[in-house]
Amino acid sequence: MTKISIADVLQAHYRIKPFLPKTPVLTSSTFDAMHGRKFYFKAENMQKTGSFKVRGALNAIIKLQESGEPVKGVTTHSSGNHGQALAWAASKCGLKCNVITPHDTPNIKIRSIEGYGASVTLCEPNPTSREETCQRVTMETGYSFVPSSDHYDIMAGQGTIALEFLDEVPNLDAILIPASKGGMAAGIAITAKSLKPNIKIFVVEPKGKDLERCLIAGERLWPNPPQFVDTIADGIRIQQLGKLTWPILLKLAEKEVFTADNEEIMRGMKFAFQRMKVVIEGASGAAVAAAMSDRLRKMDDSIKNVGVILCGGNVDIDQLPWYKGK
Structure with a gap:
C-alpha cells in the first residue's frame, strides 16, 4: 500500500x-x-x-545529497509555503533554487521566497499552469524537482x-x-x-x-x-x-x-x-x-x-x- x-x-x-x-x-x-x-x-x-513545510523540504534535499548523485539545484511549484521552505532548505544545503508560484500568491510569501535566495517564476493560478511551468523550468535549469506533498x-x-x-x-x-x-x-x-x-x-x-x-x-x-x-x-x-x-x-x-x-x-x-x-x-x-x-x-x-x-x-x-x- x-x-x-x-x-x-x-x-x-x-x-x-x-x-x-x-x-x-x-x-x-x-x-x-x-x-x-x-x-x-x-x-x-x-x-x-x-510553516510545517520546511520539515519535508529539508528531508528531501538532504536525501538527494546523500544519494551521491550531483544536484545542481532544486525547483518546485508552490502557492507559497513549500516554496519558502524549499528556498530556505536549499540555502542551508548550498543549492540554487527556483520556485514557480501563481501570480495571485500573497506578496508576503513571494517576498519571503526571494529573501531566502531563490528565484521566482510566476504562472497562472491553476494547477495545470503550475505543473507545465515547473516542467519547463526544470528542463531549462537541470534542477531536481522537489514536490510539495506527493512524495x-x-x-x-x-x-x-x-x-x-x-x-x-x-x-x-x-x-x-x-x-x-x-x-x-x-x-x-x-x-x-x-x-x-x-x-x-x-x-x-x-x-x-x-x-x-x-x-x-x-x-x-x-x-x-x-x-x-x-x-x-x-x-x-x-x-x-x-x-x-x-x-x-x-x-x-x-x-x-x-x-x-x-x-x-x-x-x-x-x-x-x-x-x-x-x-x-x-x-x-x-x-x-x-x-x-x-x-x-x-x-x-x-x-x-x-x-x-x-x-x-x-x-x-x-x-x-x-x-x-x-
Missing part, C-alpha cells in the same frame, strides 16, 4: 533535527470551555519559514510533527489536520497510527474539496484536470489529494471530514489572533474552525484530547481576509 513507514519518519527526524526547532504546543482554557473538550494546538506556524520523502519529513506531538501530548485521542494534496496528513497518519493505533486522524478541508464523498466511495471522484477551490485558505485550495497520499489517507484517516467555509475559517483565525495571541493563516484557521464545529461537539465523548495542527502563519497582515469583504 505504501513505501513509507515509521522507520522512514524516524530517519527523517534525525536528519532534520540539527536544523529545526521543536515547535511548541499551545492550549487555551477558554477554547476548551467553549467547545467541550481538551484541545492542544501544535504551533507549526512558529517553525522555520512559518515519500516529503511525507516522512512531515510525519516528524506527529513524533513531536505524541511525545509532548501522549494522551491524544484525535488529530485535526488541514490538507491540500495531503502530504502532511499522510505523514502524520502513518506516524501517529504506528505509535498509537487507536488514535483518530481527521482531515480538514476547505468547502468545495468534497473529500468525504471520495473517502466513503473509496474512489477519486474529483474532476480532471485538477482545480483550485474558492477559498481564502490559499495553502489548501488544491481540490485533489495526491496519487501517493490518497491510498494512505483512504486507509488510515476517518471517513468523516471537517469542511470549513470562508466565514468559519475567518472565525478560527480571529480566535487565534485575539485570544491565543498567535498569527495563523487560512489553512490553520480551517483546523481551528474544525475544532469549533458542531460536528466535533456531537462526536463520541471518548474523544477527550484533540490535537489541532496550526500548519502555518504566513498571512499578509495588510490583506487580512475580513478587511476585504470576503
